[in-house]
Protein backbone atom coordinates (compact mmCIF):
# COMPACT_ATOMS: atom_id res chain seq x y z
CA UNK A 1 0.00 0.00 0.00
CA UNK A 2 1.28 3.48 -0.76
CA UNK A 3 1.40 6.09 1.95
CA UNK A 4 -1.52 7.84 0.31
CA UNK A 5 -3.86 4.96 0.48
CA UNK A 6 -2.77 4.34 4.07
CA UNK A 7 -4.04 7.78 5.14
CA UNK A 8 -7.16 7.60 3.06
CA UNK A 9 -7.84 4.10 4.36
CA UNK A 10 -7.55 5.37 7.95
CA UNK A 11 -9.96 8.16 7.07
CA UNK A 12 -12.42 5.76 5.46
CA UNK A 13 -12.40 3.58 8.59
CA UNK A 14 -12.89 6.59 10.85
CA UNK A 15 -15.95 7.00 13.03
CA UNK A 16 -17.17 10.54 13.61
CA UNK A 17 -20.13 9.61 15.81
CA UNK A 18 -18.04 10.50 18.86
CA UNK A 19 -19.76 11.14 22.20
CA UNK A 20 -16.68 12.60 23.85
CA UNK A 21 -13.74 14.75 22.93
CA UNK A 22 -10.38 13.09 23.54
CA UNK A 23 -7.77 14.53 25.92
CA UNK A 24 -4.16 14.50 24.73
CA UNK A 25 -1.22 14.98 27.07
CA UNK A 26 1.42 17.31 25.57
CA UNK A 27 4.12 16.54 28.12
CA UNK A 28 6.25 15.11 25.28
CA UNK A 29 5.69 17.97 22.81
CA UNK A 30 9.35 19.06 22.93
CA UNK A 31 10.75 15.53 22.90
CA UNK A 32 13.34 14.86 20.18
CA UNK A 33 12.88 11.10 20.45
CA UNK A 34 11.32 10.03 17.10
CA UNK A 35 9.36 7.17 18.67
CA UNK A 36 7.83 9.45 21.28
CA UNK A 37 6.97 12.09 18.64
CA UNK A 38 5.45 9.46 16.37
CA UNK A 39 3.25 8.20 19.21
CA UNK A 40 2.03 11.73 19.98
CA UNK A 41 1.37 12.43 16.29
CA UNK A 42 -0.61 9.20 15.98
CA UNK A 43 -2.87 10.24 18.87
CA UNK A 44 -3.38 13.62 17.22
CA UNK A 45 -4.19 12.00 13.90
CA UNK A 46 -6.83 9.73 15.44
CA UNK A 47 -8.45 12.74 17.13
CA UNK A 48 -8.39 14.80 13.91
CA UNK A 49 -9.72 12.00 11.72
CA UNK A 50 -12.55 11.01 14.05
CA UNK A 51 -13.51 14.18 15.91
CA UNK A 52 -11.64 17.23 14.62
CA UNK A 53 -11.43 18.44 18.24
CA UNK A 54 -9.25 17.49 21.19
CA UNK A 55 -8.29 18.87 24.57
CA UNK A 56 -4.64 19.27 25.48
CA UNK A 57 -3.16 19.21 28.96
CA UNK A 58 0.41 20.22 29.90
CA UNK A 59 0.07 22.76 27.11
CA UNK A 60 2.94 25.21 27.90
CA UNK A 61 0.88 28.43 28.19
CA UNK A 62 1.61 29.83 31.68
CA UNK A 63 -1.43 30.20 33.94
CA UNK A 64 -0.34 33.77 34.73
CA UNK A 65 -0.60 34.67 31.02
CA UNK A 66 -4.13 33.26 30.92
CA UNK A 67 -5.18 35.04 34.12
CA UNK A 68 -3.78 38.38 32.95
CA UNK A 69 -5.40 38.13 29.51
CA UNK A 70 -8.80 37.32 30.98
CA UNK A 71 -8.58 40.04 33.62
CA UNK A 72 -7.71 42.50 30.84
CA UNK A 73 -10.56 41.25 28.69
CA UNK A 74 -13.00 41.85 31.54
CA UNK A 75 -11.71 45.41 31.92
CA UNK A 76 -12.04 46.01 28.19
CA UNK A 77 -15.59 44.69 27.86
CA UNK A 78 -16.73 46.80 30.81
CA UNK A 79 -15.70 50.01 29.04
CA UNK A 80 -18.57 52.21 27.82
CA UNK A 81 -20.05 50.99 24.54
CA UNK A 82 -19.17 54.27 22.80
CA UNK A 83 -15.49 53.84 23.72
CA UNK A 84 -15.45 50.27 22.42
CA UNK A 85 -17.26 51.32 19.25
CA UNK A 86 -14.39 53.69 18.53
CA UNK A 87 -12.44 50.52 17.67
CA UNK A 88 -15.24 48.99 15.54
CA UNK A 89 -13.98 46.04 13.47
CA UNK A 90 -16.19 47.14 10.59
CA UNK A 91 -14.23 50.37 10.30
CA UNK A 92 -10.62 49.26 10.67
CA UNK A 93 -10.45 47.65 7.22
CA UNK A 94 -8.28 44.72 8.36
CA UNK A 95 -10.71 42.72 10.53
CA UNK A 96 -9.15 43.91 13.76
CA UNK A 97 -10.85 45.65 16.64
CA UNK A 98 -14.14 45.47 18.50
CA UNK A 99 -17.28 43.49 17.62
CA UNK A 100 -20.44 44.53 19.44
CA UNK A 101 -23.29 42.19 20.43
CA UNK A 102 -25.02 41.00 17.24
CA UNK A 103 -22.22 42.68 15.22
CA UNK A 104 -21.29 39.41 13.60
CA UNK A 105 -23.33 36.54 12.19
CA UNK A 106 -21.34 33.34 11.99
CA UNK A 107 -24.24 31.17 10.86
CA UNK A 108 -26.07 32.91 8.00
CA UNK A 109 -29.38 31.28 9.06
CA UNK A 110 -29.15 33.10 12.39
CA UNK A 111 -29.94 36.66 13.47
CA UNK A 112 -26.51 37.60 14.86
CA UNK A 113 -24.11 36.27 17.46
CA UNK A 114 -24.63 37.11 21.12
CA UNK A 115 -21.03 37.86 21.98
CA UNK A 116 -18.68 40.79 22.12
CA UNK A 117 -15.19 40.38 20.72
CA UNK A 118 -11.84 42.05 20.44
CA UNK A 119 -9.56 40.86 17.61
CA UNK A 120 -5.90 41.46 16.98
CA UNK A 121 -3.03 39.89 15.07
CA UNK A 122 0.74 39.70 14.91
CA UNK A 123 2.57 42.36 16.86
CA UNK A 124 5.84 42.22 18.72
CA UNK A 125 6.17 43.75 22.20
CA UNK A 126 8.24 46.50 20.58
CA UNK A 127 5.19 47.42 18.51
CA UNK A 128 6.53 45.98 15.25
CA UNK A 129 3.73 44.46 13.21
CA UNK A 130 3.55 42.98 9.74
CA UNK A 131 3.11 44.90 6.53
CA UNK A 132 -0.11 44.42 4.61
CA UNK A 133 1.72 42.46 1.91
CA UNK A 134 2.94 39.97 4.54
CA UNK A 135 -0.45 39.22 6.05
CA UNK A 136 -3.02 39.51 3.28
CA UNK A 137 -6.36 40.92 4.30
CA UNK A 138 -5.38 40.99 7.96
CA UNK A 139 -2.16 42.91 7.36
CA UNK A 140 -1.54 46.28 8.96
CA UNK A 141 -1.60 47.38 12.56
CA UNK A 142 -3.74 46.43 15.51
CA UNK A 143 -5.99 48.90 17.25
CA UNK A 144 -5.74 49.18 21.05
CA UNK A 145 -8.02 50.92 23.54
CA UNK A 146 -6.80 54.05 25.29
CA UNK A 147 -6.91 54.35 29.06
CA UNK A 148 -6.37 50.66 29.85
CA UNK A 149 -2.77 50.45 31.03
CA UNK A 150 -1.27 46.98 30.66
CA UNK A 151 -4.07 45.74 28.36
CA UNK A 152 -1.94 45.49 25.23
CA UNK A 153 0.93 43.84 27.13
CA UNK A 154 -1.35 41.25 28.73
CA UNK A 155 -2.92 40.45 25.36
CA UNK A 156 0.48 40.10 23.70
CA UNK A 157 1.85 37.96 26.54
CA UNK A 158 -0.88 35.37 26.01
CA UNK A 159 -0.69 35.78 22.22
CA UNK A 160 3.01 34.99 21.96
CA UNK A 161 2.73 32.04 24.35
CA UNK A 162 -0.11 30.63 22.23
CA UNK A 163 1.72 31.35 18.96
CA UNK A 164 4.74 29.43 20.28
CA UNK A 165 2.48 26.50 21.11
CA UNK A 166 0.91 26.72 17.65
CA UNK A 167 4.32 26.58 15.99
CA UNK A 168 5.10 23.37 17.86
CA UNK A 169 1.97 21.80 16.40
CA UNK A 170 2.81 22.11 12.69
CA UNK A 171 5.57 19.43 12.80
CA UNK A 172 3.19 17.13 14.68
CA UNK A 173 0.43 17.65 12.11
CA UNK A 174 3.02 16.91 9.39
CA UNK A 175 3.90 13.61 11.09
CA UNK A 176 0.21 12.87 11.58
CA UNK A 177 -0.19 13.24 7.79
CA UNK A 178 2.80 10.96 7.07
CA UNK A 179 4.79 13.95 5.82
CA UNK A 180 8.35 14.92 6.77
CA UNK A 181 8.31 16.77 10.06
CA UNK A 182 9.58 19.98 8.46
CA UNK A 183 6.98 19.92 5.66
CA UNK A 184 5.15 23.04 6.86
CA UNK A 185 8.27 25.01 7.84
CA UNK A 186 8.58 27.02 4.60
CA UNK A 187 4.78 27.45 4.47
CA UNK A 188 4.52 28.93 7.96
CA UNK A 189 7.30 31.52 8.08
CA UNK A 190 4.79 34.24 8.96
CA UNK A 191 1.81 32.13 9.97
CA UNK A 192 -1.56 33.78 10.25
CA UNK A 193 -2.37 34.09 13.95
CA UNK A 194 -5.49 35.99 14.92
CA UNK A 195 -6.53 36.13 18.54
CA UNK A 196 -9.93 37.06 19.91
CA UNK A 197 -11.05 37.89 23.39
CA UNK A 198 -14.69 36.83 23.58
CA UNK A 199 -17.37 37.73 26.09
CA UNK A 200 -20.71 35.88 26.11
CA UNK A 201 -23.46 37.41 28.25
CA UNK A 202 -25.87 34.83 29.65
CA UNK A 203 -28.99 34.25 27.57
CA UNK A 204 -31.94 34.31 29.90
CA UNK A 205 -35.72 34.52 29.56
CA UNK A 206 -37.31 33.61 26.25
CA UNK A 207 -34.51 32.79 23.87
CA UNK A 208 -34.80 33.10 20.08
CA UNK A 209 -33.15 29.96 18.72
CA UNK A 210 -31.65 32.01 15.94
CA UNK A 211 -29.59 34.01 18.40
CA UNK A 212 -26.72 31.99 19.81
CA UNK A 213 -23.47 33.00 21.50
CA UNK A 214 -21.75 32.02 18.28
CA UNK A 215 -23.78 30.28 15.60
CA UNK A 216 -22.90 26.88 14.15
CA UNK A 217 -19.78 27.20 11.99
CA UNK A 218 -16.43 25.74 11.09
CA UNK A 219 -13.24 27.72 11.68
CA UNK A 220 -11.41 29.21 8.72
CA UNK A 221 -7.73 28.63 9.40
CA UNK A 222 -5.60 25.48 9.87
CA UNK A 223 -6.35 24.99 13.53
CA UNK A 224 -7.62 26.88 16.56
CA UNK A 225 -6.24 26.98 20.09
CA UNK A 226 -9.08 27.84 22.46
CA UNK A 227 -8.99 28.69 26.12
CA UNK A 228 -12.44 28.58 27.75
CA UNK A 229 -13.44 29.43 31.30
CA UNK A 230 -15.45 27.08 33.52
CA UNK A 231 -18.86 27.93 32.00
CA UNK A 232 -20.30 25.28 29.69
CA UNK A 233 -21.33 26.69 26.29
CA UNK A 234 -19.20 25.16 23.52
CA UNK A 235 -20.77 22.28 21.62
CA UNK A 236 -19.43 20.14 18.78
CA UNK A 237 -21.61 18.44 16.15
CA UNK A 238 -20.99 14.75 15.57
CA UNK A 239 -21.74 12.87 12.35
CA UNK A 240 -25.04 11.61 13.80
CA UNK A 241 -26.21 15.23 14.09
CA UNK A 242 -25.92 15.33 17.89
CA UNK A 243 -24.41 18.29 19.75
CA UNK A 244 -21.70 17.07 22.12
CA UNK A 245 -20.74 19.38 24.99
CA UNK A 246 -17.08 20.40 25.04
CA UNK A 247 -17.19 20.39 28.84
CA UNK A 248 -14.72 22.85 30.40
CA UNK A 249 -11.82 20.88 31.89
CA UNK A 250 -9.56 22.94 34.17
CA UNK A 251 -5.95 23.17 32.98
CA UNK A 252 -6.74 22.25 29.38
CA UNK A 253 -7.04 24.03 26.05
CA UNK A 254 -9.28 22.92 23.20
CA UNK A 255 -7.65 22.44 19.79
CA UNK A 256 -9.73 22.06 16.65
CA UNK A 257 -9.07 21.67 12.96
CA UNK A 258 -10.26 24.47 10.67
CA UNK A 259 -11.16 24.58 6.99
CA UNK A 260 -7.69 25.38 5.66
CA UNK A 261 -6.41 22.07 7.01
CA UNK A 262 -9.54 20.25 5.85
CA UNK A 263 -9.07 21.62 2.32
CA UNK A 264 -5.34 21.03 2.34
CA UNK A 265 -5.76 17.44 3.54
CA UNK A 266 -8.76 16.80 1.29
CA UNK A 267 -10.87 16.17 4.43
CA UNK A 268 -8.53 13.62 6.00
CA UNK A 269 -8.40 16.08 8.90
CA UNK A 270 -11.94 17.08 9.90
CA UNK A 271 -13.10 20.64 10.30
CA UNK A 272 -16.02 20.01 12.63
CA UNK A 273 -19.06 22.24 13.08
CA UNK A 274 -19.36 23.83 16.51
CA UNK A 275 -21.23 26.62 18.30
CA UNK A 276 -21.38 28.27 21.70
CA UNK A 277 -24.63 28.84 23.54
CA UNK A 278 -24.44 30.38 26.99
CA UNK A 279 -27.64 29.54 28.85
CA UNK A 280 -25.78 29.06 32.13
CA UNK A 281 -27.09 32.24 33.75
CA UNK A 282 -23.57 33.66 34.21
CA UNK A 283 -21.08 35.47 31.99
CA UNK A 284 -18.59 33.47 29.97
CA UNK A 285 -15.19 34.35 28.52
CA UNK A 286 -13.06 32.52 25.99
CA UNK A 287 -9.94 33.15 23.91
CA UNK A 288 -9.62 31.52 20.50
CA UNK A 289 -6.41 31.92 18.52
CA UNK A 290 -6.73 30.96 14.86
CA UNK A 291 -3.57 29.61 13.37
CA UNK A 292 -2.98 29.44 9.64
CA UNK A 293 -0.23 29.11 7.06
CA UNK A 294 1.49 32.01 5.28
CA UNK A 295 -1.23 33.86 3.40
CA UNK A 296 0.15 33.18 -0.10
CA UNK A 297 0.34 29.38 0.28
CA UNK A 298 -1.77 27.45 -2.24
CA UNK A 299 -3.96 24.89 -0.53
CA UNK A 300 -3.17 22.13 -3.02
CA UNK A 301 -4.08 18.68 -1.73
CA UNK A 302 -1.22 17.32 0.39
CA UNK A 303 0.63 14.25 -0.82
CA UNK A 304 -1.14 11.12 0.29
CA UNK A 305 -4.55 12.72 0.72
CA UNK A 306 -5.84 12.24 -2.82
CA UNK A 307 -6.44 8.78 -4.22
CA UNK A 308 -8.90 7.22 -6.65
CA UNK A 309 -11.21 6.55 -3.69
CA UNK A 310 -10.79 10.07 -2.30
CA UNK A 311 -10.54 12.41 -5.31
CA UNK A 312 -9.71 16.09 -4.78
CA UNK A 313 -12.80 17.80 -3.34
CA UNK A 314 -11.84 21.44 -3.24
CA UNK A 315 -10.90 24.10 -5.71
CA UNK A 316 -7.31 25.21 -5.07
CA UNK A 317 -7.18 28.67 -3.49
CA UNK A 318 -4.54 30.45 -1.46
CA UNK A 319 -4.91 30.44 2.30
CA UNK A 320 -5.27 34.22 2.28
CA UNK A 321 -8.00 34.29 -0.39
CA UNK A 322 -9.94 31.67 1.49
CA UNK A 323 -9.85 33.45 4.85
CA UNK A 324 -10.69 36.78 3.21
CA UNK A 325 -13.84 35.39 1.61
CA UNK A 326 -14.99 33.83 4.89
CA UNK A 327 -14.34 36.97 6.93
CA UNK A 328 -16.16 39.13 4.42
CA UNK A 329 -19.19 36.87 4.60
CA UNK A 330 -19.16 36.89 8.41
CA UNK A 331 -18.86 40.65 8.74
CA UNK A 332 -21.11 41.35 5.75
CA UNK A 333 -18.52 43.26 3.73
CA UNK A 334 -19.27 42.45 0.13
Ligand SMILES: O=C(O)CCC(=O)C(=O)O
Pocket residue numbers: 196198214219226228233234274275276286287288
Ligand atom coordinates in the same frame (compact mmCIF):
# COMPACT_ATOMS: atom_id res chain seq x y z
O1 LIG B 1 -16.08 30.58 22.58
C1 LIG B 1 -16.01 29.42 22.19
O2 LIG B 1 -16.03 28.45 22.94
C2 LIG B 1 -15.93 29.11 20.71
C3 LIG B 1 -15.53 30.26 19.85
C4 LIG B 1 -15.47 29.89 18.41
O3 LIG B 1 -15.89 28.85 18.00
C5 LIG B 1 -14.83 30.81 17.45
O4 LIG B 1 -14.53 31.96 17.82
O5 LIG B 1 -14.63 30.40 16.30
Ligand SMILES: [Fe+2]
Pocket residue numbers: 217218219274
Ligand atom coordinates in the same frame (compact mmCIF):
# COMPACT_ATOMS: atom_id res chain seq x y z
FE1 LIG C 1 -15.09 28.45 16.05
